[in-house]
Amino acid sequence: MKLAWRDSGYAQEEVKVARQAMRADAERTMRTILEAAEGVLSRNPSASMEQIAEAAGVARSTVHRRFATRDALVDALTEWAAQQFADSVEAANPDSTPPIVALYVVTANVLRTKMGWGFAMSRGVPAGTTTAKLHEDVTHRCIRLFERCKEAGVMRADVDTDWARRVYYSLIEESTRETSDRANPEEVASKIVDTLLRGVGTPRGSI
Known part of the structure; x- marks a missing residue:
């Protein structure tokens, strides 16, 4: 029983670490997109989402998942x-x-x-x-x-x-x-x- 509890505790900690890693990855992606948007739009204020995605090095769908428009x-x-x-x-x-x-x-x-x-x-x-x-x-x-x-x-x-x-x-x-x-x-x-x-x-x- 104690072993099972410890195993459960380890599993919860692993889930917590995984979630933190996912959040960090999402934040990095968000910053990459925003930095690319700043660079692209400062040169061409009418640039499209596709151009921003290309500059960020991510798929267009990745940008659209985070920003609807x-x-x-x-x-x-x-x-x-x-x-x-x-x-x-x-x-x-x-x-x-x-x-x-x-x-x-x-x-x-x-x-x-x-x-x-x-x-x-x-x-x-x-x-x-x-x-x-x-x-x-x-x-x-x-x-x-x-x-x-x-x-x-x-x-x-x-x-x-x-x-x-x-x-x-x-x-x-x-x-x-x-x-x-x-x-x-x-x-x-x-x-x-x-x-x-x-x-x-x-x-x-x-x-």
């Missing part, structure tokens, strides 16, 4: 990119890292994400979706980081925080639009943060 695939791609965007901000620990350090690291991380997922990150985000929520969370974290920068004296105390955030976002957006794929995110981040904190004028240009 092309729109569903693009929506999933957009949400995936938004999650990478949120994760890149989280990875910098912006609520605990010294503000100036966090600002540089967040900027470099976000640049990597936007450079790697340019098509998905450029799409409009419908209100009320998971993607919209992820972007809203990032916006709130950015505002908190800027408030920390003001408290630490990195930014002027009288700066309109939301206006500074909008300027910051614009600098990032313009940088990713004009920067080549070979650009170093750290170097670009340094330019963005320097421009944000110090501007491009001189004391003579003060109003």
Whole structure:
């Protein structure tokens, strides 16, 4: 009886391991398809599911099993990119890292994400979706980081925080639009943060 129980326990563990392996394999396949979709659609926004499947190195049926329509695939791609965007901000620990350090690291991380997922990150985000929520969370974290920068004296105390955030976002957006794929995110981040904190004028240009 005890042996039978042990055998049953081993069998359950084997099933658990098998399921974990299947999930990992499914996640790898999903990421492969989404990465292929990003590459194909960034070059040709009207590319078909068949072209995406070919670029991913999987059968068309494999793509269709996961995404019923092309729109569903693009929506999933957009949400995936938004999650990478949120994760890149989280990875910098912006609520605990010294503000100036966090600002540089967040900027470099976000640049990597936007450079790697340019098509998905450029799409409009419908209100009320998971993607919209992820972007809203990032916006709130950015505002908190800027408030920390003001408290630490990195930014002027009288700066309109939301206006500074909008300027910051614009600098990032313009940088990713004009920067080549070979650009170093750290170097670009340094330019963005320097421009944000110090501007491009001189004391003579003060109003």
